[in-house]
Amino acid sequence: MKNLRGASIQYENNQLSILDQTLLPQHEQWVLCHTIDDMIHSIQRLAVRGASLIGVAASLSLAHFAEKNTDRDALRRAATALHRARPTAVKLQYCMNLMLAIIDDMTNSAAQIQSKIITLATNLFDEDVALDAGIAQYGVPLIVDGDNILTHCHTGALTGAGPGSALGIICAAHANKKIHVYVDETRPLLQGGRLTAWELGQNNIPYTLICDNMAASLMAQGKISKVLVGADRIAVNGDFANKIGTYNVAVIAKYHQIPFYVAAGWTSIDPECASGKHIPIEERNHAEVFGASGYFGQVRWAPDDAVAYNPAFDVTPADLITGWILDTGLFNQQDVLQGALRNAWLTQNEQRRVIRHSEVNGEKLCKHTQTLSKI
């Protein structure tokens, strides 16, 4: 597999390594992922996190495995285990379903399976960069000078191969617009307080860190002009799952009549998901709510016998959303009601299918390649 380098994942000289996001921003520690289990463990403990990244990382992990192992059953077991590593973000499932289609295609020889998995993994990595570029293309025009943008969780360069979705837009907009960002710390795992704050600082973008319960007060004071978040899975009716607390932000934004945008690539749409109520919500260990963890280890403030609830995501219904910023365009409620999200998925999926077929078969399809590079 060719060398690949993202902000939080890299494949170099036959070694796959990930930046352990649980230790950021204080410690930048890269960790080798030798096995499928290494990657699954990294995804489950959120060392590797972000809706796009876990899809890309699982794909690279499978390709890395396929470099040395072409047994169909072993590959199927590996892809299935990766598929199940986390339940909510659909891109992981999208990527693994593509891999499983290769593995389960009985016309493929062992060598072809290996070759196609490796090609697909590298293409998914490259496509992720293109998706972010497309998201920024449609998102940046929404940002105006003087905007005070609230964002929740973390959607930057650490979450995939490219510059990110919501935070990718913010970083691109900052190049020629004067903006300021309010960063929800995003309990319990503090992706905002640790990662978004860090990436904004690295990009010299002015920001103010707040606790998740402070945004309503800022909105009442007129200090937030726009909300921009990412998505782990978007249903075709426009409902979407994202980090716990996103729905809270959407409700308070609606109350204060503040525009609320969700940004994601088309691969975050689930064409088989009619509405948000069908999105599975991962519940995580209560210990995450009992305290905090980071480079300092773990601390606990809750009583020893405490009981908690710890959903990793919530669902924001379409009627609270001002606009869906995809890599293929900006859609409003009317568009979504008319099926824009399903259509975007079907169109892009068919386009990618043709490109992939040609690539893995060594054909030259300049038209499609050009289409891809423009996105």
Next chain:
Amino acid sequence: MKNLRGASIQYENNQLSILDQTLLPQHEQWVLCHTIDDMIHSIQRLAVRGASLIGVAASLSLAHFAEKNTDRDALRRAATALHRARPTAVKLQYCMNLMLAIIDDMTNSAAQIQSKIITLATNLFDEDVALDAGIAQYGVPLIVDGDNILTHCHTGALTGAGPGSALGIICAAHANKKIHVYVDETRPLLQGGRLTAWELGQNNIPYTLICDNMAASLMAQGKISKVLVGADRIAVNGDFANKIGTYNVAVIAKYHQIPFYVAAGWTSIDPECASGKHIPIEERNHAEVFGASGYFGQVRWAPDDAVAYNPAFDVTPADLITGWILDTGLFNQQDVLQGALRNAWLTQNEQRRVIRHSEVNGEKLCKHTQTLSKI
């Protein structure tokens, strides 16, 4: 001064001590408060916290000081400094204004000032117990079997001399009703995750600890039937200041059509405050948002160069409130529009003024004493 014992403050054998709430629930450490500065420092670092407690504690601290020091100027400086220890909760100011009235009354001799301050301090302690009993009297009937009550911050026995306001109602209701409590952890200082969880556990009341950003998701699932919070200051139009995040909860409760109640004694009403916009909001050190602290010391997860916003309170407007539970009655929006809060304050203040006058002058006023004991 006679011996007094609350859940988090005690005066025994001429020594005033406080339970350091910053170390709870893991460490129960009582600390002696020798001087006015000790008490101010304890209030400012939130070792002593809670709207009622800081008023009661400041009063006891001043009385303790007056036992050895009857210089009018020194007492005035002490009362003024305590008055200014924190700006938002009005009971502290209410108590210190009563003390300053004694100090500044030129008809009082040094011995009379001393005696009156000590009497007032012990009465304020005893009255606080009576206020909580009154709040419970009007609040408990609102709770029904099967209620899932969301509460924010901490309003229990640690916050004053009695069993508390919102949490006092919950504890009293638990005696003969089957209830469950969702506890907002209440960042940044985690009064919910540390103190409310602890007190509920001590009282064997079933609860579930959540991060502040999870309540909206629970509401959407129909899992919260009622919201009950305390208040640091209530304006006469019904707006009130309470721990940061309360306004957030009020907005999401309104969106989900869930009843939202605020519980407080009449001494939390500010008769000179026309609306919430006149309530001063304390801003605290950004370091509180950069990490967490407790018995374990301090941890920090935010980047070194982070900037934060850290208001300790927010203001919830009257139109989001279903009912105001005072020690003198339950009031709805119509009542409040008709001046019920101002009237409650004026009536109670006049009643207390007469009682205090009689008490410090050694008169017997059985009628008033009986009125007080019934509240």
